Amino acid sequence: MLAPSWSWSDVDVAVPRGAARLPGIRMAGFGVRTSARVDIAMVAHPSITLLFDLSTAGGIECDAGQLRGSFVAGLLPGPLRAGGWSGECLQIRLSPVVASAMFGAAAELTGTVAAMDDIWGGDAMRLEEQLRAARTWDERFAIASAELTRRLDARPPIDPEVAHTWRRTVISRGRVRVDGLACDVGWSRQRLWSRFRSQLGLTPKRAAQLVRVDHAAHLLAVGHAPAGVAAESGYVDQSHLNREVKTITGITPAAVATAPWLAIDDIAWPA
Structure with a gap:
């Protein structure tokens, strides 16, 4: 549920335009304009969710504080709450077909939530720093799109x-x-x-x-x-x-x- 002093009217939402859109991949950027911290329940969705925590302090807590910062939620992760959300974050939804081809991990992720670097690997921190340093959401979408395309091109597709x-x-x-x-x-x-x-x-x-x-x-x-x-x-x-x-x-x-x-x-x- 939402913190009492918080509503979606306090959040700026950005979506990609044109070339930043990729098949099987959807992105949205969120920026909270209030100091209120949020505890919000995630509802199961037919995609793999990548959430890059771009806040400057605190950080997103996931799964009752078991994870802090950027995380990946697979299909059917069970009841899941993201708490302590303030600042900015980039959410990416991957079709499981794309996720399996990109990470070879869609099957392993089903029913789980994991830290971003456990799934993305050693490049996760570098990518997060690039996203933080970008001045606009358009720049962030372009950075993420380029990295996702690189990973997708490097692996064989699924059947x-x-x-x-x-x-x-x-x-x-x-x-x-x-x-x-x-x-x-x-x-x-x-x-x-x-x-x-x-x-x-x-x-x-x-x-x-x-x-x-x-x-x-x-x-x-x-x-x-x-x-x-x-x-x-x-x-x-x-x-x-x-x-x-x-x-x-x-x-x-x-x-x-x-x-x-x-x-x-x-x-x-x-x-």
């Missing part, structure tokens, strides 16, 4: 069948059947299940659940009634929606509907 399955899952908003996906790529259900899980860290069925819940969460956040959200998102009924949202996010649909993490998604992550 195109796995990448296709993820894209179909996202485009359909999780309303897909694994048998149909396997047929699409010419693999058996068992082979698709095995390769998808080994490269992205979760099964195709779990991926569909995560994407479906993300769609439902955004509908709830803009005020749609749970019963209507359940029908639009492909759930059998409202109780099915309740169970799946609680399983994926760790909180109820009512709590998701008022989650501050989703309150400015249309600004930070425009469709």
Whole structure:
């Protein structure tokens, strides 16, 4: 929940323009204009989250103070709170397809949160210093884009069948059947299940659940009634929606509907 003296009106949000946008990679910069420190719950999202702490003092605390500073959150990290946030930070969302190709770590990250240098390696501190020294968000986006592109070009891509399955899952908003996906790529259900899980860290069925819940969460956040959200998102009924949202996010649909993490998604992550 938000600190009592803090609201999104106290935060400047910047997004990349033009050349700074990369397929499967989304970035947003946040700058808090008040001295209030924030404790905010993160809601599960179908991406790997990189958060660069660019504050000048204090630093972001994550996972009940277990981590301080820049961190990486994998898919399905469980209930997660970022506290002590003040100053500036750069958040990068990576499709798990991109994250797996870039770090070879999407599978290992699923269900976990880790310090940035544990995932990024020895260059993490250098990159953070460059981001801090940049004068504008456009400069920061360009620096991050160049570094991400370099890392992506240095590693082989994941199986195109796995990448296709993820894209179909996202485009359909999780309303897909694994048998149909396997047929699409010419693999058996068992082979698709095995390769998808080994490269992205979760099964195709779990991926569909995560994407479906993300769609439902955004509908709830803009005020749609749970019963209507359940029908639009492909759930059998409202109780099915309740169970799946609680399983994926760790909180109820009512709590998701008022989650501050989703309150400015249309600004930070425009469709």
